[in-house]
Amino acid sequence: MKQKIRKGILTYSALLFPLTFFFMSPYVIIMSAADGIINGSALFFGSLLLFSIIGSRLFCGWLCPGGAIQEQAARSNNKAWNSLWKNRSKYIIWFLWLAFVVFLWMSNRPLAVNFFNMYGLDSHILIIYMAVVTLIYVFALVTGKRGMCHSLCWMAPFMIIGEKCADFLHIPRFRLKAETQNCISCGRCNKQCPMSLDVATMVQTSQMDSNECINCLECVDVCPKQVIGFGIKPKVAPTISSK
Ligand code: SF4
Ligand code: SF4
Known part of the structure; x- marks a missing residue:
């Protein structure tokens, strides 16, 4: 029963992805930072870190639309991916990306907060959306079960840091x-x-x-x-x- 509920929630989350993807986008946060704006995805990533202090990675297993897309891909390729670097590359990507965002924030002070910055479905954003969905699906198809969670996900390190903070602070x-x-x-x-x-x-x-x-x-x-x-x-x- 739990898994039916989980898969139902994941499917619904995937259906809502065209509306929520702005708040999980590694690209929109960069474009916003270049204009001196802390946008919705920045606040969302911070919230994920805080949530994971108690909730660990429940978001990944139960809510993430990217996870839902990959679990669909696993119907075609259900193999485990055994690359040596599969669990490490995401930290390098995450560090470089976050350092660039922080650099842009520092260079464009004073900062403003705009949760809905760039929010909208114009053709430019739709192309990016399609590229992201395709990347997630094809990557998981090639690498195997949740390959992107292991190797590319820019959100996972926030939650892993939250888990480590919780453990450090008991x-x-x-x-x-x-x-x-x-x-x-x-x-x-x-x-x-x-x-x-x-x-x-x-x-x-x-x-x-x-x-x-x-x-x-x-x-x-x-x-x-x-x-x-x-x-x-x-x-x-x-x-x-x-x-
Ligand atoms: S191997 Fe796994 S599934 Fe089998 S009894 Fe042990 S814990 Fe349960
Ligand atoms: S990710 Fe694997 S170990 Fe963790 S709860 Fe799911 S099945 Fe169990």
């Missing part, structure tokens, strides 16, 4: 938990995970936190032994075994 946040002793190593969780994580090993080593986990709860629902649960919890320090 703030409880949404996370998975496991009853390791009940696992029968059937591997269904690995097969089902849209982020291609080795969930079975995460369970068997009691290391349920992963930067790449999008909190979709597919592994929770597919497990025949109800090994995996979830909740809002603080980070548990690893136990040091005595010899």
Whole structure:
């Protein structure tokens, strides 16, 4: 049932994408910054960081229209992408992009806030919209399950930073938990995970936190032994075994 609701929300989010894409656009934020404007996407990215302090990456698993497009692409290519750099490149892209935005803000002070700056569906924006949707779909089609989340997403680092802040400050946040002793190593969780994580090993080593986990709860629902649960919890320090 949870997955039907999740997929329903994702589909609706994808349908609304022509209206919401301005607030997730890495391009509109640059164009706005060049005019000395803090726009809707800047405020949205900041909100994602704040939300993730408690909500981790629930946005990615349950609300992101880009995630919805990629889960459609996974119907054609459901393989895991095993590139060495797949989880690293997004940080480089994110850092360079954000540094450029901050540079533009610093160069164009005083700044103004305009949530709806550039908002509108003219032909110029429609072409960019189509290019973004095509990029997300084709990239996931070529690389495999949620390839763009792993490698290109400019929003994921904001949420990963939010998660790290929560853990550093011992703030409880949404996370998975496991009853390791009940696992029968059937591997269904690995097969089902849209982020291609080795969930079975995460369970068997009691290391349920992963930067790449999008909190979709597919592994929770597919497990025949109800090994995996979830909740809002603080980070548990690893136990040091005595010899
Ligand atoms: S580990 Fe579970 S909750 Fe996390 S992305 Fe994979 S299936 Fe979703
Ligand atoms: S689906 Fe459940 S029982 Fe099977 S490997 Fe994963 S955690 Fe273990």
